[in-house]
Amino acid sequence: MRTTNFLLSTLKETPADAEIISHQLMLRAGMIRKVAAGIYTWLPAGLRVMRKVENIVRQEMDKAGAQEVLMPSVQPAELWQQSGRWEMYGGELLRMKDRHGRDFAYGPTHEVVITSLMANEIRSYKQLPANFYQIQTKFRDERRPRFGVMRAREFIMKDAYSFHLDQASLQETYDVMYQTYTDIFNRLGLGFRAVDADNGSIGGNASHEFHVLADSGEDAIAVCDKYQYAANVELAEALQLGGARPAASQEMDRVDTPGQHTIAAICEFLSAPIESTIKTLLVKGEEQGSVVALVLRGDHELNELKAEKHPLVASPLTWASDEEVQSAAGCAPGSIGTVGLHLSVTADRSAVNLANFICGANQDDVHLTGVNWGRDCPEPIEFDLRVVVDGDFCARSTDQQDDSRLSIGRGIEVGHIFQLGTKYSEAMNATCLDNNGKAALMPMGCYGIGVSRIVAAAIEQNNDARGIIWPDAIAPFQIVITPIGYKKSDKVKSVCDQLYQQLISLGIEALLDDRNERPGIMFADADLMGIPHRVVIGEKSLDKGQIEYKNRRAEAAEDIAQDAILDFLKSALLKAKIAE
RNA sequence: CGGGGUGUAGCGCAGCCUGGUAGCGCAUCUGGUUUGGGACUAGAGGGUCGUAGGUUCGAAUCCUAUCACCCCGACCA
Numbered sequence: 001m002r003t004t005n006f007l008l009s010t011l012k013e014t015p016a017d018a019e020i021i022s023h024q025l026m027l028r029a030g031m032i033r034k035v036a037a038g039i040y041t042w043l044p045a046g047l048r049v050m051r052k053v054e055n056i057v058r059q060e061m062d063k064a065g066a067q068e069v070l071m072p073s074v075q076p077a078e079l080w081q082q083s084g085r086w087e088m089y090g091g092e093l094l095r096m097k098d099r100h101g102r103d104f105a106y107g108p109t110h111e112v113v114i115t116s117l118m119a120n121e122i123r124s125y126k127q128l129p130a131n132f133y134q135i136q137t138k139f140r141d142e143r144r145p146r147f148g149v150m151r152a153r154e155f156i157m158k159d160a161y162s163f164h165l166d167q168a169s170l171q172e173t174y175d176v177m178y179q180t181y182t183d184i185f186n187r188l189g190l191g192f193r194a195v196d197a198d199n200g201s202i203g204g205n206a207s208h209e210f211h212v213l214a215d216s217g218e219d220a221i222a223v224c225d226k227y228q229y230a231a232n233v234e235l236a237e238a239l240q241l242g243g244a245r246p247a248a249s250q251e252m253d254r255v256d257t258p259g260q261h262t263i264a265a266i267c268e269f270l271s272a273p274i275e276s277t278i279k280t281l282l283v284k285g286e287e288q289g290s291v292v293a294l295v296l297r298g299d300h301e302l303n304e305l306k307a308e309k310h311p312l313v314a315s316p317l318t319w320a321s322d323e324e325v326q327s328a329a330g331c332a333p334g335s336i337g338t339v340g341l342h343l344s345v346t347a348d349r350s351a352v353n354l355a356n357f358i359c360g361a362n363q364d365d366v367h368l369t370g371v372n373w374g375r376d377c378p379e380p381i382e383f384d385l386r387v388v389v390d391g392d393f394c395a396r397s398t399d400q401q402d403d404s405r406l407s408i409g410r411g412i413e414v415g416h417i418f419q420l421g422t423k424y425s426e427a428m429n430a431t432c433l434d435n436n437g438k439a440a441l442m443p444m445g446c447y448g449i450g451v452s453r454i455v456a457a458a459i460e461q462n463n464d465a466r467g468i469i470w471p472d473a474i475a476p477f478q479i480v481i482t483p484i485g486y487k488k489s490d491k492v493k494s495v496c497d498q499l500y501q502q503l504i505s506l507g508i509e510a511l512l513d514d515r516n517e518r519p520g521i522m523f524a525d526a527d528l529m530g531i532p533h534r535v536v537i538g539e540k541s542l543d544k545g546q547i548e549y550k551n552r553r554a555e556a557a558e559d560i561a562q563d564a565i566l567d568f569l570k571s572a573l574l575k576a577k578i579a580e
Numbered sequence: 581c582g583g584g585g586u587g588u589a590g591c592g593c594a595g596c597c598u599g600g601u602a603g604c605g606c607a608u609c610u611g612g613u614u615u616g617g618g619a620c621u622a623g624a625g626g627g628u629c630g631u632a633g634g635u636u637c638g639a640a641u642c643c644u645a646u647c648a649c650c651c652c653g654a655c656c657a
Contacts, residue, residue, distance in 0.1 A: 109657095520617040
């Protein structure tokens, strides 16, 4: 491609409404343009990247034995009504009527379409297992689209659905998809993690999210390198800290703490370490009108999702009102404690093993020190209540003496695989005959990849002050040829043209910057667009028989002998490919 | 959906408070000088001031309504 024949819509200035770096760079590099909130046009530079992503996804899905189909983006309401989702789905489902007044929806996902199709197509277990995928435009009417194509309303997704005779077969395909996703993200050249998204109720390996690691990610994830454990922070199990509970060695004592209502204030006031304090939180109980107490070490944070799973706690989690706190504890929040509290008390694992701790006295402006479970107040129910923090032990670890530690990072969810079971096959009556000739509901699996989101996620992970730095596998062009004096020097022109033709004939995607621009502009555009390899051809170096090469990631350029440049580039591309 | 904010040339913004018929930078087009990291110079084109009402002799500016977009939160996967 020659730049004179390519829509190179680069911007020097950053559009005002772009918040995160990938959105800014996609606009500046001329990859996308907004049409409406959360709805974008993909310009040539952007589409080339998206196609690269699609192709890798397609190749790996095919390799895994999945078959490509294409389902409609517009779907009749009847299918959604059959599954009960027409009512359930809510505002995210874009609904519309055709000219006859019939209801339709723009598909946010395709379970109901594929399931009703396969209910007809699959008759025998001999056709199973089967896995079908498509790469399609989806529409989810997000209340608040943001971050460009990262959280758009219309987006491109690869979704796959597998059908099975039994759970064992589903698990097998699930495992294949797990590996396929790993291969895909490796080939894309992205740093990622498979994150345990198991909510515990289904058990096993029922759900994994694949996250591209980036500071701007919307999800916090806990990662342990030693045990290959990664989980959404909200789901990550928090083990006990501090080992077994020491014996009580202090007498309980009352201290006046006027005006001290926060953990930080109490620690300061009493010169006590925060790890020796507990906080007592009152929330509404599952039983109507009841209040239950949740206890955490002073430095820990309540994980609301975990609390909701506690059988005594109302779901969704609701804080007790000030009045309820007053009547249950006899004081205002900030002075609640476990001694003499006539409520069910559940303590986090790391609060249970404390001895001689500090807590409120259930009397305003008074605290207790030297408090011990069992002696001064009843032993609490032990429960995992807290949010894991950086440096916690990994839940996979069996030995707390080892060096496994969780680190907390942020991720962008770009893939999600999960086992659906028979939820949709039941709703759509998708059965096949088993080897006894009996109809059996087909368990299903579902596997999504956010194709358009990957483009943005890749930029979040690969950029610098000058612009995008594409991984080779998804760059819009592999090589950019930047001539110095293309219009002035016949020599420069002919060397550039020749190299360009050679690269093209080798199937290498090269961009020849044949504009009559100053070098600074051409360099800036090439860097902004993130083209991984650049050759600069000018009379000065040609006179020395040299051509300059620079990798987008490299600090400086290097001189290559003119007659060796083609081999050099071929091996540079090959090296990048092997590194994938 | 709740709170906040913004709509003026392709992009970034000023002008609005204190009404007098629109301006700056970048980009674009033409000529000249330039050409190894976003040049210089001379000129040119481009705007229903989001939309609709109202107040006024006169509205980008004041008032009302409405639409769009953005941010924070809630929500969702």
